[in-house]
Amino acid sequence: MTEHGKIYCFEWARVLGALAIVALHSMRVTELAPGLAAAHARLFGVEAVLQIPLARWAVPAFLMVSGALLLDPGREMPPRKIGRHVWRMAFVLLTVGLAFCLMEQVADVRAQTGATTLTWGMFGRALLNLLEGNSWDHLWYVYALIGLYLLTPFIRGFQARATRRQFGLAVVLAWALLCLVPLANLVLNVNLYQFVDLSGAVVYYMLGRYAYEYLELDWRIVLAGVASLALCCLSAGLGLRSAAGAEVAGAVALPQYGLVMPFSLMVFLAFKRFANRPQRERGIAAGLARDSFGIYLFHPLFGHLAIWFTNYGAIPVPALQLGIFVVGVLGSVAITRLLRLLPGFRDKI
Template identity: 25%
Template sequence: MITNTNLQIQERILFPDILRTMAVFAVMMTHICAYGFFNYEITSVNWHVANALDCLTRWAVPVFIMVSGMFFLDPQREIPIKKLYCKNIFRIFAALFFWGFVYQTSNVAKRLYFENADASVAIIEALEEFILGPAWYHLWFLYLIIALYISVPLIRIFTKHAETKHYQYLFIMFIFLGCALPLLQELTLCANKSLNIYIFNLKELPGYCCYFVLGFFLSKHDVSKKLRRALYLTAVISFFIQFVGTSLISNKCGQASEILHRYFTPNVAIQAIAIFLYIKDFGSKINSSNRATRFVCLLGKYSFGMYLVHDFFNGVFYRIGLFSINIPPILSIPFRTFLTFVMSFLVVCVLARIPIIKKYCM
């Protein structure tokens, strides 16, 4: 007998949940790598390990955006403006307010208890950050999602009527204005800080919106096996270029440089596209049991909540000494990421039992 629940599981597209789960794990690793990346000596083995692991994770935010675009830009899904604002955008605002307040409150308590900070100063500084933003450093992503959601009604007009040639024009514009010119500007500034060419830095205009559209386009259009393999190979090569290039640029600048780790660099864009296509192809071939499928769906469903809550564990692990500086990062970074992932999942499972938090804050 096939129940309604089982039918829903079978009909659910599985690969977006796999992508969300992978992306939230990668974001956690990025944040854990950051301490070693910015604090180890750039000539040390530990720094190179942190750099390599950081290079492996920078596709995560673009993929998150691509998965959102896959659903929000589909013309076959009705998304009235009232529903968009009253449900989707309001939910992100509520999550931003709630988690920003929780993080800032815990930060004030930490400063008062561990650092003996002046109470009035700590509270005023927390309020300034909360109001002016970002409410907490990793919550910047929520501001971006709100901006993209506001743009959805206009972008949907494009995806509803655009032909392949229009998508090609958009992606070429993204590669040129969003990837190539900003990277050239960064490298030029690294060589000579006086060569600041403003027109080279227009990545925000086509950037995130293009990832949004790209997710929808790749979900609806098949890519030949030959082209996919070429993209996979290019993504692997781009990782090594990113790793070696980051080392060379950091040595040139005298400090750790994130130029090649940014979301609009060609290497990160290629990696995000390759991972999206690989998981899309891989997900279509999965023949898993309902139990396994349910678990993957649950991870995908809770990925946003796990993203929101995970930074609490970064603070806790730092306080108890479980940090990458104390243990070789080749061991500590993957271990801490796995532990943070598991703990975040368990916490979200508990929070999901509180109706108002489940509905508005996760």
């Protein structure tokens, strides 16, 4: 524990997880930039494999940290406290999320007319997109957190009545459904048994509590994690596609598909075992831990700006990705700390 009651291994998970996600999106935004993927197919093929061990554990680890904390039986979670958590995420969506939706509206108009304008009608369309979840892709995590907070009393109620074995079986069953149903839908291009479909966020949330309380990093966890990583990397390396021609490779490593879960669990338990080391309160790591949520929220902005407003085709791709990574981290920290000077944002990011 830190002197403020924070758990060291979770702080390190936040720091390295935030940096891993910025690295992942630095690769993804350049891969999606017009013309770059075709011109550098081999490079992006290698990066499709590398990004799995580098970064695909990060969001699952964030969800497991949340579950380990909020499902702790020793931590009181009255409705008022849950309401504060929900309001925090809703506030983020209504401010940061709405701003991103507005940026999309402006970008669409700019692409069609060449003019950069902002009208009241754009606000209405942006708000509708936000309510429908049609914002920037990475904000799915914020929407998911709202759902997890609302489900927390029910999960805690089940947990309080269940034995260790029952709680573990519930996690395993949820993981099996997460592996089989969405993956079958993806590969076969069907909607197979949607009534048993399950959010990956819920599974990781429950797994985080179970793993932190009952599991340790041992040879079985390592073996399962390595096998999971190998399967995900193999699918990426082979460039597997679904029956409809959609790419399967990257998708199987996403949190909503369960194949990457054993690897993510291995990383989570590695933090628990090896990262219980203090961070200097005024050090870089502690600062990045405090800013990790803001880094997650704001870093895609800098990748989009680099693609929108630079002659990215004239820059070597690795240099472009490194630049987006560095500016993304530093810029996100700067925005986060500036927003905290505003009363409404002070305790939200």
